[in-house]
Amino acid sequence: MSEIGGRGGSGGRPALITLTAVGKAFDVGDGTAPALLPSSLSIADGEFVVFLGPSGCGKTTLLRMMSGLLEPTSGTIAVAGNPLWDKGRCRKELRSRLGLVFQDSALLPWLTVEENVRLPLDLRGRLPRAERLSGARAMLALVGAADIGARMPHEISGGMRQRVAIARALSYxxxxxxxxxxxxxxxxxxxxxxxxxxxxxxxxxxxxxxxxTHSMAEAAFLADRIVLFSPGPGRIDSAIDVPFPRPRTRDLTYSPEFQRMVRDLHERLAGLMRLP
Known part of the structure; x- marks a missing residue:
């Protein structure tokens, strides 16, 4: 079992998410197929963590278990010290602390951009309509999409759709x-x-x-800490602290230090996959 702790560079803050021996196997025919072998990880409050590894290593499976969409086969997931799953059900009060952005924006095509962002607030129904509307507009402004609220999803670019998906995930x-x-x-x-x-x-x-992500450059640019996964059935293999100060700019990606880190990530992953 892999066990990776939190990063000291997060200001010594306590773990917000704790994974303990979390594993997942799917039913296949008369048996089961492991998707993620038991692994442990702690993620500090405010930390930016990137999961990096080959296809089929369990990265997305683990993310979906952390989001409450998939129940672990083994182990426990805790949010601020509280179990996310209880008797086969995801606890709603903890699920509301988690926002999820998919690979596809998953916007509803019959709703406007603003209505898509407002949807999680509308479903909860806890706020007056005026507050839900202002909240959705504030999130669109936060992601640089303030002027497209009245458009339909098919009328905006792929990049803008992803901005809208992020705004929707942040709306609550x-x-x-x-x-x-x-x-x-x-x-x-x-x-x-x-x-x-x-x-x-x-x-x-x-x-x-x-x-x-599958991009080593993206991981090195964004992360406080990069968590490497071994090939499927995958597991968490190790974690690497990223030393570059913030904010990071495009110029950083041209530097020898950045290129060395990307090369090191490539070599580590190639070693895990036993590639030349």
């Missing part, structure tokens, strides 16, 4: 933002711009962010 002010390769389908220039904007959003909000 979760403590944690879980992101499953949100920029994978974008072109290189748009992805680079959104990486910078995501860093800015993280710095301004203080949210805890966990991001799944």
């Amino acid at each position: 002010d979760p403590d944690v933002l879980l992101m499953d390769e949100p920029f994978a389908a974008l072109d290189a220039i748009s992805r680079e711009a959104l990486n910078t904007e995501l860093q800015t959003l993280w710095l301004s909000t203080g949210k805890t962010i966990v991001l799944v």
Whole structure:
């Protein structure tokens, strides 16, 4: 079992998410197929953690268990010391502290951008309509999409759709933002711009962010700590602290230090996969 602790660079803050021997196996025919072998990890309040590893290693499976969409087969997930799962059910009061952004924006095509962002607040129904409306508009402004609220999802670019998806996940002010390769389908220039904007959003909000990616450069640019996964059936293998100060700019990516880190990540992953 892998066990990785929190990062001292997070200001000594306590763990917000604690995974203890968390594993997942899916029913297949007459048996089961392991998707993630038991692994442990602690993530500090306000930390930016990136999950990095080959396809099929359990990164997304673990993220979905952390979000409350999948129940672990073994082990426990705790949010601020409280178990996320209780007798086979995700605890709603803890689930509300978690925001999830999918690889696809998953916007409802029959709703406007503003209505999509407002949807989680509408479903909760706890706030007056005027407050829900102002909240949705504030989140759109936060992600740089203040002027597209009246448009339909098909009328905006892929990059803008992902901004809207992030705004929707933030609409109910979760403590944690879980992101499953949100920029994978974008072109290189748009992805680079959104990486910078995501860093800015993280710095301004203080949210805890966990991001799944296959990009070593993206991981090195965004993370406080990179968690490496071994090939499937995967497990958490190790974690690497990222030493670069913030805020990080595009110029950093041209530096020898940054390139060395990306090369080191490549070599570590190649070693885990036993590639030349």
